[in-house]
Amino acid sequence: MIQSEMRLGLGTYSLTGDDGVETIKTAIEHGYRHIDTARLYGNEEEVGEAIDATDVDRDDLFVATKVAHFEEPEKTTEYVERAIDESFEKLGLDRIDLLYHHWPRGQADIETVLPVLADRVDDGHVDNLGVSNYTVADLELADDLVDRPIDALQVEMHPLLQQDELRAFLADTDTDLVAYSPLAQGAVFDVDVISDIAAKNGVPEPVVSLAWLLSKEGVTAIPRTSSVDHLRENFGALETELDAEDLDRIDAIERTHRCEDPDWMTW
Template sequence: MLEGETRLGLGTYTLTDADGVETIKAAIEHGYRHIDTARLYGNEAEVGEAIAAADVDRDDLFVATKVAHFEEPEKTTGYVERAIDESFEKLGLDRIDLLYHHWPREQDDIETVLPVLADRVADGQVDNLGVSNYTVDDLELADELIDRPIDALQVEMHPLLQQDDLRAFLADTDTDLVAYSPLAQGEVFDVDVISEVAAKHSVSEPVVSLAWLLSKEGVTAIPRTSSVDHLRDNFGALDVELDAEDVERIDAIERTHRCEDPDWMTW
């Protein structure tokens, strides 16, 4: 599903108001083709405005959004239907490339929400179905609930949280893993191995971390930044090819750091 330039997307969390529009527009015009947002982010309208303002054809973009986060009100079929309609309206689009169920708190949420999203794919309004922060148990439940595959699983992944078990589970499926917080919210700057590989290639630590993610089959990265300079630097990861030694050194990092880890979540 995700290939080429769409394997490096732009996460848009906190990119709001006029500054957010300008940052997202700049990213699109610099070459980003995968734009990731969510109902919870409160910026779908800004994403839609940036898409409309950028000098890039809509059909060249891959737009993803998410609905039904655990912080939202009690989940009902009607609520989810209205939430999806509102996302379309705010984005100003008649098609969404990827629609996620955004981080359920319990499996009852999955049973209510996921079939609604699958119906939107079947209706042709949505091209691909995604889930966010699902565990292996959640993915197995999803397989029982709907008669189509999950196209994308979005979870935290970076050199300090390599998701080996989850990637092994997905290896025999067609589900892409989309990595949020791919720079461990800045922690990658403090890892000697990453700094050494960055110096070797004359690039930054974020670029090395993103290139490492892109070296993994079926993995996409969606770094978030409000800095135009940083989004341009991050985009350079598409042109960096780490050699086998580089990848092995990063694979062997023993430090573990999870940025998003609510007390109630059972990973």
């Protein structure tokens, strides 16, 4: 299970170059301890540089990365092995806290990729096994493929995509749900219920969305921002406790808004 102090992390998609290093470094110095990247993001080196540039002990950080996104070349065991090795090299780490299968395109991808990742956990260089953008059917297949639990499932989740089916499926497991795009890429600003609750609590809409996510057992949120002000603002979700009425109102939002929805994906 992801520790409580790691349940609000930093998504690093598009944080590249010197500006990316500075943003990630600033986030760590401000208190973020869960840093999420991916091979596809092209910024694992920047994440490693940012970690090196801080005074925070490596053991106090939780570093997650992902391999084998559907946009990557055809997956083979050899390709996945090489991709993992390259992630270690680019991050400059001898241990990865959480390694995800990024996004499969069909059963064959899962059957090829997941056992390779599970072997890396077994050999001690990866602490936790993760999957991303898996459906319930994918999770059932994963359970048949590997002889160890899935530690984390990363999917899009926010008040406009509440993932009730997945959360119900995970309820009796030790699998955490890690919510990417937790602000629906800005769409939460346009929801009257969120704005009303933000005004009531004296916090911005993003904090309401994040606080709602963190109120759910076993859910972690990884907002992405390149703004230092927003880094600080989002971190306030850890100290924002919405009351039962607020939570019920958000739970009752009846909208389905997906930011990431390939035409071929069957959710």
